[in-house]
Amino acid sequence: MEKLYKEHTKVFKALCDEERLHILEMLRNGEKCACKLLENMDIGQSSLSYHMKILVESGIVESRQDGKWTYYKISKQGSKYAISLMRELTAINNISEKEN
Amino acid sequence: MEKLYKEHTKVFKALCDEERLHILEMLRNGEKCACKLLENMDIGQSSLSYHMKILVESGIVESRQDGKWTYYKISKQGSKYAISLMRELTAINNISEKEN
DNA sequence: ATAACATATCTAAATATTTCGATATGAGGT
DNA sequence: ACCTCATATCGAAATATTTAGATATGTTAT
Numbered sequence: 001m002e003k004l005y006k007e008h009t010k011v012f013k014a015l016c017d018e019e020r021l022h023i024l025e026m027l028r029n030g031e032k033c034a035c036k037l038l039e040n041m042d043i044g045q046s047s048l049s050y051h052m053k054i055l056v057e058s059g060i061v062e063s064r065q066d067g068k069w070t071y072y073k074i075s076k077q078g079s080k081y082a083i084s085l086m087r088e089l090t091a092i093n094n095i096s097e098k099e100n
Numbered sequence: 101m102e103k104l105y106k107e108h109t110k111v112f113k114a115l116c117d118e119e120r121l122h123i124l125e126m127l128r129n130g131e132k133c134a135c136k137l138l139e140n141m142d143i144g145q146s147s148l149s150y151h152m153k154i155l156v157e158s159g160i161v162e163s164r165q166d167g168k169w170t171y172y173k174i175s176k177q178g179s180k181y182a183i184s185l186m187r188e189l190t191a192i193n194n195i196s197e198k199e200n
Numbered sequence: 201a202t203a204a205c206a207t208a209t210c211t212a213a214a215t216a217t218t219t220c221g222a223t224a225t226g227a228g229g230t
Numbered sequence: 231a232c233c234t235c236a237t238a239t240c241g242a243a244a245t246a247t248t249t250a251g252a253t254a255t256g257t258t259a260t
Contacts, residue, residue, distance in 0.1 A: 005118040015112040017218080018105040021189065028193045034237065047219055049238055060190060068227045068236045079190035086186045089115065090160060090179035093128045117248080134207065147249055149208055168206045168257045 008089070011082050014058030019043060020051050024074070027061065031073035058082070108189070111182050114158030119143060120151050124174070127161065131173035158182070 014020060023037055038048050052072060055061035059078035064071045114120060123137055138148050152172060155161035159178035164171045 001118045001122065005121045008121055009116045009118060012112045012115040013217095015186070015189065016109045016116050018101045018109060019218090021105045021108055022101065024189055028189075028191060030192075035235095043218095044220055045237070046221075046239080050218075053238085065227095070237060074190055074192055076192070079187075082190065083183060083186050086115070086183050087179075089121065089124055089128075090174055090182065091128060092130075092174055092176070113247095119248090135205095143248095144250055145207070146209080146251075150248075153208085165207095165257095170207060 008085060011058050011060070011085055014055050014060050017051065017054075019047075020055055023048075023051060023055065023072075024060070027072060027074045031064075031071050033066075033069045033071050035069070037072070108185060111158050111160070111185055114155050114160050117151065117154075119147075120155055123148075123151060123155065123172075124160070127172060127174045131164075131171050133166075133169040133171050135169070137172070 015024070019041065022041065026032060026037055026040060034045075034048060034052065037052075038045060041048065043051075052061070052063070052070075055072075056063050060075060060082055061072050062075040062078065064073075115124070119141065122141065126132060126137055126140060134145075134148060134152065137152075138145060141148065143151075152161070152163070152170075155172075156163050160175060160182055161172050162175040162178065164173075
């Protein structure tokens with residue numbers, strides 16, 4: 001399997017869990033610290049941490065440390081990349097199609 | 101968990117498996133029947149069938165029966181929806197951000 | 201009707217993801 | 231230094247996804 005495929009799945013894996021979509025929805029309204037996110041969810045602290053790691057590693061979310069708090073927000077650059085990746089992977093290649 | 105979340109994860113689940121990204125890449129060059137896809141992959145027939153079901157149910161791929169063959173192609177409408185969903189889920193809501 | 205073929209579905213096993221509780225780390229406050 | 235708080239990491243269990251082989255379905259050709 002081509003090496004890029006695995007890299008690409010990371011971006012989409014970030015979005016294929018219901019809890020992570022919930023987190024993302026909260027972050028659409030601005031930067032939040034982990035404790036604030038946790039308040040609005042029905043999961044344990046370690047689970048939230050696990051999800052945040054996946055979101056950050058996908059590039060769609062970025063984190064910032066401030067003392068003992070970790071703040072998270074949606075990354076504009078990361079989202080842009082995710083959107084363009086989605087566009088690219090589903091784009092029909094008209095040149096090859098003619099040769100088919 | 102909100103009902104829409106599960107619906108939304110379906111779209112992204114389609115894209116978070118390496119084999120399915122490989123299939124999608126082949127389909128970018130035009131409609132193909134299952135047997136043709138299978139030729140270029142290193143998986144069994146039932147596994148391909150499983151992946152195609154997930155891709156079709158996500159809306160990103162559409163299928164068409166022709167005699168004993170099943171042809172698959174990327175759905176323009178489905179891809180458009182997937183892209184707009186990705187855009188929506190990562191869009192920063194500036195109105196609420198001010199109120200934060 | 202039967203045989204050959206393409207694909208779908210079923211079942212069980214293999215593998216990956218997610219969850220929880222316990223513990224570790226690291227920052228601030230006393 | 232010690233305590234407390236916020237978050238991260240670890241390990242095991244629970245759950246979900248993926249795979250392969252066997253079988254079922256439906257189509258075409260004889």
